[in-house]
Amino acid sequence: MDELPIRDELRGKSPYGAPQLDVPVRLNTNENPYPLPEPLVQRIAERVTEAARHLNRYPDRDAVELRTALAGYLTRTAGHDVTAAQVWAANGSNEIIQQLLQTFGGPGRTALGFEPSYSMHALISRGTGTGWLSGPRNDDFTIDVEAAKTAIAEHRPDVVFVCSPNNPTGTAVEADTVLALYEAAQAAKPSLVVVDEAYGEFSHRPSLLPLIEGRPNLVLSRTMSKAFGAAGLRLGYLAADPAVVDAVQLVRLPYHLSSVTQATALAALEHTDTLLAYVEQLKGERDRLVTELRTIGCQVVASDANFVQFGLFDDAHAVWQSILDHGVLVRDNGVPGWLRVTAGTPAENDAFLDAVRAVCKERSLKENKR
Ligand code: PMP
Numbered sequence: 001m002d003e004l005p006i007r008d009e010l011r012g013k014s015p016y017g018a019p020q021l022d023v024p025v026r027l028n029t030n031e032n033p034y035p036l037p038e039p040l041v042q043r044i045a046e047r048v049t050e051a052a053r054h055l056n057r058y059p060d061r062d063a064v065e066l067r068t069a070l071a072g073y074l075t076r077t078a079g080h081d082v083t084a085a086q087v088w089a090a091n092g093s094n095e096i097i098q099q100l101l102q103t104f105g106g107p108g109r110t111a112l113g114f115e116p117s118y119s120m121h122a123l124i125s126r127g128t129g130t131g132w133l134s135g136p137r138n139d140d141f142t143i144d145v146e147a148a149k150t151a152i153a154e155h156r157p158d159v160v161f162v163c164s165p166n167n168p169t170g171t172a173v174e175a176d177t178v179l180a181l182y183e184a185a186q187a188a189k190p191s192l193v194v195v196d197e198a199y200g201e202f203s204h205r206p207s208l209l210p211l212i213e214g215r216p217n218l219v220l221s222r223t224m225s226k227a228f229g230a231a232g233l234r235l236g237y238l239a240a241d242p243a244v245v246d247a248v249q250l251v252r253l254p255y256h257l258s259s260v261t262q263a264t265a266l267a268a269l270e271h272t273d274t275l276l277a278y279v280e281q282l283k284g285e286r287d288r289l290v291t292e293l294r295t296i297g298c299q300v301v302a303s304d305a306n307f308v309q310f311g312l313f314d315d316a317h318a319v320w321q322s323i324l325d326h327g328v329l330v331r332d333n334g335v336p337g338w339l340r341v342t343a344g345t346p347a348e349n350d351a352f353l354d355a356v357r358a359v360c361k362e363r364s365l366k367e368n369k370r
Contacts, residue, residue, distance in 0.1 A: 009126060024328075027330055034345070040270075047264065050263065060262065077201075090257065100238070101159060112151060112157035119333070165203055170305040173208070195218065197220055199307075222239070286305070289341065296360060299311050316337055320339055
């Protein structure tokens, strides 16, 4: 590839790539373990059949029906009234983030995130020619607000990412923290603050959505990949001031969201209550993982998401491999000493916990023999 005339900043870099291995229990990409319920599968088939009758035509470029349904969902579940004019949808929240960076970042501009966090914030920044700035976190993985304000004042980034609950740590961000960062970012530039709430539905706390009110440069991004159990659908969305929605029109590809995607997402939104009942089950399983991992003797970061970061290991990658040898795939995000496990079905979580117990026993046996 290095022979190709690719852009200098991409040369020698690795693409995003969580391993997709064929093992009995896969708890590594924060997917929802429950397949869509059969009545919803049937409804998708009906909606897609209807869409298929019109596939000779381009889809609704503005996805008005879908944006109206998403606005209704947020209004009902996230504590704040929003209209379709405040909502924009794309192929996964990764595309939402890309469109935001194409609009508000780009060459000569910078984005700031607080790491460890979702690696695609940095990767999409690079892909859009936006400089990346890595901000600090406290030892408990909360955002160090004073250090963050200083970094914002010093570097005057054009885009600030706040991931809540944060991937991979599961840490929720207080509304007061977002407000402090927003104020600092407005005083410094002003810049766009993107609250990535991909795991919002799993949180113990209310959504940060109400913060968009009266803050034209605050954007909330969400996805149907996690709570809706529809990672294969590729549907992400944002809520913000209508001017932000107007601005991303400048970069979105024409007809970016296929008729099939729009029809499928609309069907899923009709079944919101059933899908949110699964979320409640997963929250219970997430809490069980935290408790059981602590009982086993692991350190666990308090989690508001559908995954749990656990450790602390001298060699986290070796532990990752040992857990995999027991048939369970978790994620090594490269955070020294820590691994991340996604909450699966009760049976998958039992298999994971058994694997961790076995690995801890093997490892302590090895240590005793030394
Ligand atoms: N934000 C965060 C924090 C994520 O963890 C993910 C997926 N792992 C995404 C955004 C992107 O999700 P999608 O493109 O499937 O909506």
